[in-house]
Amino acid sequence: MGGLKKWFGDAVLICRRELKRIVSDGGMTLIFFVAGLGYPLLYNCVYHNGILEDTPVAVVDESHSVHSRRYIRKVDATRELRVAQKCATMAEAEEFMRQRKVKGVLYFPEDFGRNIDECRTATLSIYADMSSFLYYKNLMLGANFVMLDEMEKIKIERYGAGGMSDQEISQLIEAIPYEENNPYNNTFSYSIFFLSAALLLIIQQVMFYGVCLMAGTVREEGSSYLRLCDRANGPHVGSVVAGRAAAYWGIFMVIGVYIACLVPAMFGLPQRGNFTDILVLLLIYVTDCVFFATAWSSFFHRRETVLVTLLFISPIVMFLTGFSWPATAFPKFWRLFSYIFPTSFACPAFINLNTAGCELSQVGNLLNGLLIQTAAYCLISVIAARISRARVRGACPSL
Numbered sequence: 470m471g472g473l474k475k476w477f478g479d480a481v482l483i484c485r486r487e488l489k490r491i492v493s494d495g496g497m498t499l500i501f502f503v504a505g506l507g508y509p510l511l512y513n514c515v516y517h518n519g520i521l522e523d524t525p526v527a528v529v530d531e532s533h534s535v536h537s538r539r540y541i542r543k544v545d546a547t548r549e550l551r552v553a554q555k556c557a558t559m560a561e562a563e564e565f566m567r568q569r570k571v572k573g574v575l576y577f578p579e580d581f582g583r584n585i586d587e588c589r590t591a592t593l594s595i596y597a598d599m600s601s602f603l604y605y606k607n608l609m610l611g612a613n614f615v616m617l618d619e620m621e622k623i624k625i626e627r628y629g630a631g632g633m634s635d636q637e638i639s640q641l642i643e644a645i646p647y648e649e650n651n652p653y654n655n656t657f658s659y660s661i662f663f664l665s666a667a668l669l670l671i672i673q674q675v676m677f678y679g680v681c682l683m684a685g686t687v688r689e690e691g692s693s694y695l696r697l698c699d700r701a702n703g704p705h706v707g708s709v710v711a712g713r714a715a716a717y718w719g720i721f722m723v724i725g726v727y728i729a730c731l732v733p734a735m736f737g738l739p740q741r742g743n744f745t746d747i748l749v750l751l752l753i754y755v756t757d758c759v760f761f762a763t764a765w766s767s768f769f770h771r772r773e774t775v776l777v778t779l780l781f782i783s784p785i786v787m788f789l790t791g792f793s794w795p796a797t798a799f800p801k802f803w804r805l806f807s808y809i810f811p812t813s814f815a816c817p818a819f820i821n822l823n824t825a826g827c828e829l830s831q832v833g834n835l836l837n838g839l840l841i842q843t844a845a846y847c848l849i850s851v852i853a854a855r856i857s858r859a860r861v862r863g864a865c866p867s868l
Contacts, residue, residue: 476708483712484719491679491716494686500679505724508671513736516660524607525553527562527571534582536591540615544575549611562596572598573608585623603659610657653739653825661739665824666792666816668728672755673812674783676721677762681775684766706854714759714850721758725751729819741826749829750822753839754815760846761811767853790816814838 545552574596584591789807807813818835
């Protein structure tokens with residue numbers, strides 16, 4: 470019993486020392502508090518207007534038919550597109566594209582209207598400015614919405630010309646009635662699409678950078694807590710790991726609640742989840758991130774190495790969350806590689822809970838993945854600490 474009491478006492482002492490070290494280090498204060506609190510605000514300010522409207526496009530109409538003119542009017546009436554230029558040739562439209570006056574081109578060939586009148590397949594071409602994903606999205610959405618509406622209108626005209634009644638036409642065109650409903654992101658907002666994943670990623674990346682930076686600093690200064698472990702009545706290795714982890718956990722639980730609950734409320738992001746469920750997710754996720762960072766920090770011996778690593782892995786980690794491409798479509802290697810990072814489980818869980826309004830039981834598999842990761846990284850952290858202690862003992866046998 471006395472040994473357990475001493476173990477906890479040592480862990481508390483090291484936790485306090487670690488907190489003092491964080492506060493006294495200007496770089497750590499900047500990373501943990503300025504970056505941890507400021508990045509979510511910065512991301513939301515940049516992506517706050519997640520809906521791009523009235524994207525300017527050019528139209529080249531060589532058909533000059535009633536069908537092409539009607540199509541152009543409907544395109545101009547969509548929320549996504551605005552007909553900014555009507556050109557006589559494709560060369561003229563390409564020049565407007567080069568001058569950045571338009572972000573796309575709709576081209577109607579000469580036989581467009583004639584093919585529709587003669588019941589043949591009519592085609593039109595769409596050219597998008599690929600400098601931004603949103604330009605392409607708007608051009609495709611606007612053009613496709615109008616195309617679907619036109620197809621229905623053309624079918625009605627053809628069936629009516631064939632002598633069918635309105636009831637027969639309705640039954641043919643809409644044999645199975647459907648209603649379009651996008652409850653989670655009905656405006657196709659990029660901010661909802663992106664920020665739900667980015668917010669939790671900030672917790673992992675800021676913690677990873679800060680903890681590894683601290684580890685590099687400690688090794689450069691030669692002031693590791695592990696030097697105390699070999700002295701008389703010194704702390705156990707487990708106390709060192711637990712004490713340091715508790716310091717980071719306490720800081721990032723506060724930052725996590727701020728990022729996952731307060732920031733979405735400030736910027737009007739969807740919050741359909743139960744606060745208790747979100748808090749349970751944060752408890753598991755932050756704990757996982759702490760041991761993830763402490764485990765990997767054992768590989769960093771210089772401060773500057775951390776920044777290079779962070780810049781390299783951040784885009785990869787963001788992609789592996791599955792926010793832009795479904796994880797089920799990943800190649801096997803990348804799907805297995807994604808299991809290294811807590812965000813691969815936490816980001817989908819947060820999106821399901823907070824955006825889609827799921828219950829905690831519905832993300833049970835993702836939470837189990839986080840718990841398995843936590844146990845694995847906790848074990849790796851202890852093993853790495855023991856190895857580091859052995860190296861310290863070898864370098865300083867007098868300890």
